[in-house]
Amino acid sequence: xxxxxxxxxxxxxxxxxxxxxxxxxxxxxxxxxxxxxxxxxxxxxxxxxxxxxxxxxxxxxxxxxxxxxxxxxxxxxxxxxxxxxxxxxxxxxxxxxxxxxxxxxxxxxxxxxxxxxxxxxxxxxxxxxxxxxxxxxxxxxxxxxxxxxxxxxxxxxxxxxxxxxxxxxxxxxxxxxxxxxxxxxxxxxxxxxxxxxxxxxxxxxxxxxxxxxxxxxxxxxxxxxxxxxxxxxxxxxxxxxxxxxxxxxxxxxxxx
Amino acid sequence: xxxxxxxxxxxxxxxxxxxxxxxxxxxxxxxxxxxxxxxxxxxxxxxxxxxxxxxxxxxxxxxxxxxxxxxxxxxxxxxxxxxxxxxxxxxxxxxxxxxxxxxxxxxxxxxxxxxxxxxxxxxxxxxxxxxxxxxxxxxxxxxxxxxxxxxxxxxxxxxxxxxxxxxxxxxxxxxxxxxxxxxxxxxxxxxxxxxxxxxxxxxxxxxxxxxxxxxxxxxxxxx
Amino acid sequence: xxxxxxxxxxxxxxxxxxxxxxxxxxxxxxxxxxxxxxxxxxxxxxxxxxxxxxxxxxxxxxxxxxxx
Numbered sequence: 001x002x003x004x005x006x007x008x009x010x011x012x013x014x015x016x017x018x019x020x021x022x023x024x025x026x027x028x029x030x031x032x033x034x035x036x037x038x039x040x041x042x043x044x045x046x047x048x049x050x051x052x053x054x055x056x057x058x059x060x061x062x063x064x065x066x067x068x069x070x071x072x073x074x075x076x077x078x079x080x081x082x083x084x085x086x087x088x089x090x091x092x093x094x095x096x097x098x099x100x101x102x103x104x105x106x107x108x109x110x111x112x113x114x115x116x117x118x119x120x121x122x123x124x125x126x127x128x129x130x131x132x133x134x135x136x137x138x139x140x141x142x143x144x145x146x147x148x149x150x151x152x153x154x155x156x157x158x159x160x161x162x163x164x165x166x167x168x169x170x171x172x173x174x175x176x177x178x179x180x181x182x183x184x185x186x187x188x189x190x191x192x193x194x195x196x197x198x199x200x201x202x203x204x205x206x207x208x209x210x211x212x213x214x215x216x217x218x219x220x221x222x223x224x225x226x227x228x229x230x231x232x233x234x235x236x237x238x239x240x241x242x243x244x245x246x247x248x249x250x251x252x253x254x255x256x
Numbered sequence: 257x258x259x260x261x262x263x264x265x266x267x268x269x270x271x272x273x274x275x276x277x278x279x280x281x282x283x284x285x286x287x288x289x290x291x292x293x294x295x296x297x298x299x300x301x302x303x304x305x306x307x308x309x310x311x312x313x314x315x316x317x318x319x320x321x322x323x324x325x326x327x328x329x330x331x332x333x334x335x336x337x338x339x340x341x342x343x344x345x346x347x348x349x350x351x352x353x354x355x356x357x358x359x360x361x362x363x364x365x366x367x368x369x370x371x372x373x374x375x376x377x378x379x380x381x382x383x384x385x386x387x388x389x390x391x392x393x394x395x396x397x398x399x400x401x402x403x404x405x406x407x408x409x410x411x412x413x414x415x416x417x418x419x420x421x422x423x424x425x426x427x428x429x430x431x432x433x434x435x436x437x438x439x440x441x442x443x444x445x446x447x448x449x450x451x452x453x454x455x456x457x458x459x460x461x462x463x464x465x466x467x468x469x470x471x472x473x474x475x476x477x478x479x
Numbered sequence: 480x481x482x483x484x485x486x487x488x489x490x491x492x493x494x495x496x497x498x499x500x501x502x503x504x505x506x507x508x509x510x511x512x513x514x515x516x517x518x519x520x521x522x523x524x525x526x527x528x529x530x531x532x533x534x535x536x537x538x539x540x541x542x543x544x545x546x547x
Contacts, residue, residue, distance in 0.1 A: 046487060056487035060496040067500065106507055110500050117496040121489055141425040148421055152412050161476040162408045166422060169404055169469060173426045176458075180429035184436055186450035219504065226511045233518045243526050 009090045011232040012241045018225040018232075025222035032215030036062065040208035060118040061205075066213035068111035068132075071139055074104035074220060078146070079171040082164030094160035095235070097167065098150060099227040103220050105143035111136050131182040138177055142170045156235060260345045261353045268357035271330075278326060282362045283369060286319040290373045301378045308377030309438035312387060313394075315373075316366050317427050320395055323362040324402040324423070325416045327354060328474070332410050341478055347471035355403045355467070363395030379438075386441035386448055393455040394434040400459075400466035401426050407473035430458060 008014050040062040048054040078100045085093030115133050116126040127133070146163050153159035183189040236242050272279060293311045294304060331337040331354075340350050370391050374384040405423040409415040437451035486493040 041483070055489060057489040057492045059486070059493055063497055063500045103507065106503050110503055113499050114496040117492045117499075121492050138425050138428065141421070145422040145425070148418055149408060152409070152414065152418050158476060158479070162473065165404075165469070165473055165476060166408060169426070172465070173401075173429075177425070177428045180432040184432050185440070186433070186454060187440075187447050223507055223511060226515065230511070230515055230518050233522060237522060237525060242522055243529065 009088075009092050011092050011095065011236055012239070014092055015229060015232050015245075018229050022222050022225050022229070025218045025225065029215050029218035029222055032211050032218065036208050036211035036215055039204065039211065044204045044208060045202070054122060057118060057121040060114050062208050062212050064111060064114035064118055065209055066216045067107045067114065068136060069213055070216045070220060071104055071108040071111050071136065073217075074100050074107060075139060075142065075167075075171070075174075078104060079167045082167040086161065086164050086168070091160070091235075094164060095228055095231045096224070097164060098160070099224045099231055100220070101143055101147050101150075102227065103223045105140065105147065107216065107220075108136060108140040108143055112140065131178075134181050135178045138181070139174070142174070146170070257345070257349060261349055261356075264340075264350055264353035265357050268354060269360065272357070272361050278323075279361050279365065282319050282323045283365045285322060286315050286366055287369065287373065289315040289318060291376065294376065304377045305379060305442070308374060308379050309383070309387065309435040311377070312370060312373050313391075313431050313435040313438075316370075316391060316395060317398065317424070317431060319366060320362055320398040321402060321420055321423055321427075322416075323358065324399075324406045324419060327358050327403060327406040328410055332478075337474070338478060341474065347474060348467035351403060351407075351470040351474065352463075352467040355399050355470070358403070359396050359399040363391075363399055366395060367391045380442060382445055383438055383441045386445075387438045389452070390434045390437045390455060393452065393459055394430045397430050397455070397458045397462045398427060400462035401430075403470045404466060404473055407470045407477055410474070410477040430455070433458075 008017065040059055044059070046056060048058050078097045081093045081097040081100070084090065085097065112133065115136065119128055119130075119133075120126050146167055149166055150159045150163040153162060233242060290312055293307065297303060297307065328337060331340070341347060343350070367388055370387050371384050374387055379387070402419075402423050405419050405426075408422065409419045412418060433451045433454045437448045437455070440447045440451065484490060484494075
């Protein structure tokens with residue numbers, strides 16, 4: 001089966017599709033988040049034992065880890081849409097990248113905030129120059145830079161393309177930055193070999209974390225599409241299809 | 257092709273040497289920022305020795321970033337940049353020439369004034385040598401990366417502030433390894449080698465990747 | 480019930496983290512909804528303006544872009 005994907009690359013064609021998708025994703029996201037909250041607070045143990053004992057505050061990871069994952073994933077998606085936009089010159093791709101940026105920035109901020117709130121009871125400090133927290137902070141700067149550059153340029157075509165190029169430069173630089181923060185001393189790179197603790201997590205905790213991640217993901221879809229609709233409308237304010245959508249088609253009155 | 261490069265380089269250097277204040281402002285900005293820190297944190301020798309590498313490198317970062325604003329601005333204002341775009345020569349080569357001139361005027365002076373600054377922070381002669389070397393390899397990377405940002409923010413109101421927002425996060429790896437090399441040289445000089453390998457790798461990657469990215473950014477900003 | 484809200488003495492941290500998370504997400508939804516309403520009003524006003532003048536002499540100047 002072949003679908004002409006470029007058909008949906010026109011903002012006018014995608015606008016109604018986005019409108020139909022928003023409620024679907026919102027309801028699914030709400031359901032998943034509520035389920036995850038229930039599971040995280042009532043089906044999990046009060047405290048963690050083992051090699052890494054933690055008390056009730058470990059529950060913060062149910063929002064911290066999913067939002068940190070989402071913040072990174074959304075930057076990847078943002079950069080991918082920027083790249084597609086620059087290569088194929090499709091306006092909708094740039095709009096998509098712009099629609100994702102604020103949601104990504106919000107998740108980055110949430111990851112930082114919840115990280116600080118988790119750090120205080122477990123490390124005894126709100127902020128530590130932990131490699132992961134620091135990289136998250138840099139990611140936050142990247143999102144802010146993307147949005148600042150876009151809003152500083154009045155001409156929307158130039159703004160789209162300049163911000164897209166910045167996103168790609170950022171994507172190239174991020175691994176280097178991450179690596180340099182992780183391993184400031186190249187003679188001794190122990191920090192790089194952080195073992196993933198995912199395998200030793202109890203399945204109830206993993207369930208709550210993964211459903212929350214899925215919920216946040218669908219939430220990002222919903223907000224991105226809703227924002228996309230707004231961007232499409234503001235950009236195409238003058239076009240015929242927006243007029244028709246509001247006042248219904250007026251075949252006789254409009255002269256051309 | 258090399259002649260085009262030389263031609264642009266010579267032109268930019270001549271223009272800058274006719275207006276020496278621009279070059280000197282960057283240099284004195286660097287000196288002032290570095291000199292302010294001991295007034296803020298106190299002049300204990302041990303503390304200064306610890307802070308020195310980081311402070312000098314951050315000041316170098318800021319100085320090179322402040323000068324970036326002027327990298328394309330004058331040529332943009334008088335229309336030279338559009339002429340260069342139409343010149344039929346590869347734009348990345350022209351960008352590389354302008355970046356080189358920019359580094360010779362703003363980065364290289366920092367390398368030579370760094371020993372004075374290092375003395376303010378009571379650094380050892382070995383550390384001073386390492387600092388000069390790391391600045392010599394690191395500051396071109398700053399100019400290369402910064403050029404992309406300068407091209408993207410061309411002609412925008414408040415472009416300077418915006419530029420710092422876009423570019424400073426990208427400077428982190430150079431800062432980490434540049435200041436790290438100086439810090440480590442105090443302990444064991446042989447340990448500085450990997451730092452220089454990494455800085456050199458950044459410089460090579462920057463030389464290959466940054467000029468085309470700058471050219472693309474210039475095209476976006478000028479079309 | 481009180482025990483649940485107390486979270487073993489870590490109420491401030493647990494609810495501080497969860498509270499900020501959902502505060503921000505809900506705020507984002509509300510802002511999006513509000514901006515959508517603003518845009519739709521503007522579109523409607525433009526359409527009505529057009530309906531009153533069957534032959535617009537020149538298209539209205541595009542509004543500056545406005546995002547949340």
